[in-house]
Amino acid sequence: MNVPRELKYVKTHEWLNYLQADKVRIGISDYAQEALGDIVFINLPAVGDPATAGEPLFDLESVKAVEDIISPVTGEVTAINEKLLDHPELINADPYEAWLVEIGEISGSEELLSAAEYEALLAEEE
Amino acid sequence: MKLLFERSREGHSAQHLPQTQLSGYSLPEQLRRCRELRLPALAETEISRHYTELSQQVHGVNSGFYPLGSCTMKYNPKIDEQIASLPGFTGIHPLQPVSTAQGCLEVLDRAGQALCEITGMDAMSFQPAAGAHGEFTGLLLIKAYHQARGEGEQRTKVIVPDSAHGTNPATATMCGYTIVNIASNAAGGVDLDALRRAVGADTAALMLTNPNTVGIFDPNILEITRIVHEAGGQCYYDGANMNAIMGLARPGDMGFDVVHLNIHKTFATPHGGGGPGSGPCGCKAHLAPFLPADQVTEAADGYRLERPAQSIGRVKAFFGNFLVVVKALTYIISLGAEGIVEAAETAVLNANYMKKRLSPYYHMAYDDFCMHEFVLSLAGEKSRFDVSALDVAKALMDHGMHPPTMYFPLIVPEALMIEPTETESKDTLDEAIEAFIAVQRQLQADAASLRQAPQATPVRRLDETQAARRPVLTYQEKEL
Amino acid sequence: MASYIPMSAEERRAMLDVIGVGSPAELFAAIPPRIKLPALALPPGQSELETCLLMAGLAAKNRRFPLIFRGAGAYWHYIPAIVGSVINKEEFVTAYTPYQAEISQGILQAIFEFQTMIADLTGLDVANASVYDGASAAAEAVNMCRDRRRNKALIAATAPPMVIETIRTYCFGNNSGLELIPCGPDGLTDVAALAALLNDGISCVYVQQLNFSGLIEDAATLCQLAHDAGAKFILGVNPIAAAILPSAGEIGADIAVGEGQPLGLPLSFGGPYLGLMATGAEMMRKLPGRIVGQTTDLEGRRAFVLTLQAREQHIRREKAGSNICSNQNLCALAASVYLAAMGNEGLITAAQNCYAHAHYLAERLAELGFVRLHSAEFFHEFVTDSPMPPERLLAGLEERGILGGLALAEGGILWCATEMTGKAEIDALVKAIREVSGQ
Structure with a gap:
């Protein structure tokens, strides 16, 4: 299972890439995309939507399931990866390249895990 | 298979209507549609053959065994269809004076009384067009009831077990409620402690299926409804599994306040490839003032229509799927008191027979006697052979039967839910059992081949991912 | 008594023996004795002949107007004769929802053809496999338009009372707002009144083309007003009139709904009828109900399957936009055959x-x-x-x-x-x- 070292993770299987101290890109981990299977659609939020750490922000659809994406931080959606709207398969192809949303004005976050800690979590769940 | 549109040839047509004798009336040009219609141009021969060809690629109850759990795919008696096609029913306008539609009102009245007797309810509305629509109606009755008592603001939660049909939580959301999911106990029933923790002053209702979705009658049912009532909540009965107990036990006696029935399951009306169904909603007297639309009442001069005093409004136009009710009444009259009981008992007998005979070959999710259906789990096969419930379901098609319901209920991993119904012979059940056993042998001997099933069907497995990622929902001429 | 149980006493005995019980009653041990029903208070069963006479007698109590x-x-x-002939084919009548696509291609393709013809009639991109009836279709459409910011619908008072009442009941359910757009003295929706009612809390405007008085509304103007205020526009259509009136698509409607009964379904004292729903590609994933899509099978052949299922209650549960599962499939088939025949x-x-x-x-x-x-x-x-x-x-x-x-x-x-x-x-x-x- 691919777990890039430079990223942070949360236990709900999202990854975080801090662009600035108060701005982050998030996506889902390799583990999450594999568990979900072929992703067919992504219900992205709108730029300007509020995000609350620990609360569902939007969802991804596979053929037979829906997965909530839990916001790992509190802030405001500043960008969405529009390319995914037409090409949700990019998430399956490279979950770390296919960022989902960018959240700015961050004022709080869930407990963040390092790559090593996240790997330990995955090992536990196996 | 060609589409209607691909068979279309300019100049082919059937003249069904005369040109009007009244020329000189026509819609002003500026009010007319510009976009040209693109309906197919076909002669009747072509249409007839087209649909015959389509019908040959459909497995119906009349084609073979159809043990689709939770759907009660029993035989649909021909007399029911014949009665429902009488011009004395099909030719009646819903807004005729009631004095000229007394037969229709009597159908609704008789069917209502019979279903009240079978469910132990006091009143029945036939407005809902299907089970989910009946759920919606029933929960609205509860909402209106709490509001009328001044508890509408306070009672905001609906309790739903994790084994429930997806319609239950979806319905509660449509009625503005938040959902409290409670876990099931090891026997597949309601966990009484979890229920006690969940109820409170904010409880609007509990929604429950009994026999539940794993095919087990919850022995604690009286305690369950008591707990909810003591908290001031109402008990909603999802009638999807009524076929197991009709004539033997009644939701009203179990403590339920409101029920919906699936006429197209329990009362033998056909499913039509997905509908029309009929989902009458019955309730106890304290909820009857809130029923939707008009109720039939009997007066000295015949039947009348009357709007309940605090009606929630209506959930569709007119009286519901009336012809489906005609079929159900025909069925109920044919079977009578003893026939209804025999149907339920035989449905349960058939399910237990299959369960017993399949037990050596498949892992049963629950050990006890089942009601009208049972659930087996392929979790073991999944981990040992990497063969899923889906693979087994697809392989069963090659044995000429419709597969069981897959992946439901959600609390059983790799679930297959089997409901044989009462209208199957021992020979049919034995053949199906042999098919299940053959698939288990194939699974152990050659798992890879199972993942390729089915082989003998008109088409093989479909690319559902492509269908959902790049939806093509209408015929596009240009593509060809 | 009629019976549809193909089982002899010997077979029943043999099955009970396999299970290991003496009688079916033993299988019902889980039911508390207190609530076991001693007997149903219903008449005894009737032969087919008796049932037939009784039910025909009820039909005869109705007055059928020539x-x-x-x-x-x-x-x-x-209703062309071919309609009845097709929809009485046993396979179509007795099948369930086409969950297993490999043995349901006939139904799936028929729905795909239906969707195509309804999209064509309404001039919109996509249609679903149908819902219960025209009134509930209107209520579902109103629900499609709601969001966090816009939670109130404006409904033309000129729409049929039963449609308005159905929408009102659905709004009572989900706690959303509803206000009627007054009717002007000419019997048409009052354009100025609509303009005054629109604001950024309005989710949608519903207008029925032909209104309840049978009049042709100025739908394009009403639609433009709604759009100018950021609200969606839903047009209720009569499918026969749709053949010559401007389509919902030409008018600019976001959603078209309608009662499909005129397309080959008898009066039947009000049902079963047929709820039509179509929309543009942007709102496709908000459509409730079943939708069939085209795809290919393992061998590359064109085939059809229920799709976009992640919208639906069996997957999304409490987050689903609607609880609907059943459509009016056989009625939709009747409409398809009707449209093909016409x-x-x-x-x-x-x-x-x-x-x-x-x-x-x-x-x-x-x-x-x-x-x-x-x-x-x-x-x-x-x-x-x-x-x-x-x-x-x-x-x-x-x-x-x-x-x-x-x-x-x-x-x-x-x-x-x-x-x-x-x-x-x-x-x-x-x-x-x-x-x-x-x-």
Whole structure:
């Protein structure tokens, strides 16, 4: 299972890439995309939507399931990866390249895990 | 298979209507549609053959065994269809004076009384067009009831077990409620402690299926409804599994306040490839003032229509799927008191027979006697052979039967839910059992081949991912 | 008693032995004795002959009118013979929802064809496999438009009362707002009133084209107003009139809904009917109900399958936009066969005949003193006043085998003519009215 070292993770299987101290890109981990299977659609939020750490922000659809994406931080959606709207398969192809949303004005976050800690979590769940 | 549109040839047509004798009336040009219609141009021969060809690629109850759990795919008696096609029913306008539609009102009245007797309810509305629509109606009755008592603001939660049909939580959301999911106990029933923790002053209702979705009658049912009532909540009965107990036990006696029935399951009306169904909603007297639309009442001069005093409004136009009710009444009259009981008992007998005979070959999710259906789990096969419930379901098609319901209920991993119904012979059940056993042998001997099933069907497995990622929902001429 | 159980006493015994119980009663041990029902208080079962006589007797208690000039949401149209022939095919009748695509291609393809024809009729991109009826389709469409910011719908007061009441009931359910757009003195939706009601809390505007009085609304203007205020526009359509009136797509509607009963379904005391729903590609994933899509099978053949299922209750549960599962599939099939049998020409002929007959009827009625209450253009229904008490007129017509127009609570009579009521039938009505009124 691919777990890039430079990223942070949360236990709900999202990854975080801090662009600035108060701005982050998030996506889902390799583990999450594999568990979900072929992703067919992504219900992205709108730029300007509020995000609350620990609360569902939007969802991804596979053929037979829906997965909530839990916001790992509190802030405001500043960008969405529009390319995914037409090409949700990019998430399956490279979950770390296919960022989902960018959240700015961050004022709080869930407990963040390092790559090593996240790997330990995955090992536990196996 | 060609589409209607691909068979279309300019100049082919059937003249069904005369040109009007009244020329000189026509819609002003500026009010007319510009976009040209693109309906197919076909002669009747072509249409007839087209649909015959389509019908040959459909497995119906009349084609073979159809043990689709939770759907009660029993035989649909021909007399029911014949009665429902009488011009004395099909030719009646819903807004005729009631004095000229007394037969229709009597159908609704008789069917209502019979279903009240079978469910132990006091009143029945036939407005809902299907089970989910009946759920919606029933929960609205509860909402209106709490509001009328001044508890509408306070009672905001609906309790739903994790084994429930997806319609239950979806319905509660449509009625503005938040959902409290409670876990099931090891026997597949309601966990009484979890229920006690969940109820409170904010409880609007509990929604429950009994026999539940794993095919087990919850022995604690009286305690369950008591707990909810003591908290001031109402008990909603999802009638999807009524076929197991009709004539033997009644939701009203179990403590339920409101029920919906699936006429197209329990009362033998056909499913039509997905509908029309009929989902009458019955309730106890304290909820009857809130029923939707008009109720039939009997007066000295015949039947009348009357709007309940605090009606929630209506959930569709007119009286519901009336012809489906005609079929159900025909069925109920044919079977009578003893026939209804025999149907339920035989449905349960058939399910237990299959369960017993399949037990050596498949892992049963629950050990006890089942009601009208049972659930087996392929979790073991999944981990040992990497063969899923889906693979087994697809392989069963090659044995000429419709597969069981897959992946439901959600609390059983790799679930297959089997409901044989009462209208199957021992020979049919034995053949199906042999098919299940053959698939288990194939699974152990050659798992890879199972993942390729089915082989003998008109088409093989479909690319559902492509269908959902790049939806093509209408015929596009240009593509060809 | 009729029985549909193919089982002998010996077979029953053998099965009980396999299970290891003496009687079926033992299988019901989980039911508390307190609630075991001793006996159903229903009559004993009947033979097929007895049942047939009893039910035919009920049908005979209804009065079937050979001539019908009443619509108001249920319309008397010609149904080509091929419709009944196709929808009575046992495979179509007795199958469940086509969950297993490999053995359900016939139903799936038929739905795909239905979706295509409804999209064509409405001029929109996609349609679903149908919902319960036109009124519930309207309520579902209103629900599609709600979001966090916009939670109130504006409904034309000119829409049929049953449609308004159904939408109101659904709004009672989900705690969303609803306000009626007043009707102007001309019988049409008041454009200025709509403009005054619109604001950024309005989710959608619902207008029914043909309104309840049968009049043709200025849908394009109303749609433009709604869009200018950021609200969605839902057009309720009559599928026969849709053959000649501007399509919902041309008008700019976001969603089209309609009662599909005129497309090959008998009156049947109000059901089963057929709820039509179509929308543009942008709102496709908000459509409730079943949707069939095209794909390929393992061998690359074109095939059809239920798709976009992640919208639906069995996957999304409490987050689903609607709880609907059943559609009106056999009714949708009837509509497909009807549309295929009629073709472009046939459907346009049906629409033109409706229009011509209704306008001829209006002229003849006016000569008898039944004057139209509105001057706006109409299709196949219209409201007149009555020079005599409507109850007396209608009762007199009923005695002569004619179901006349519908007496409206607010006064006036709502008349309807279709391709079934041509010159001869209308002249018969005129003669009957003369007799009843003593003219």
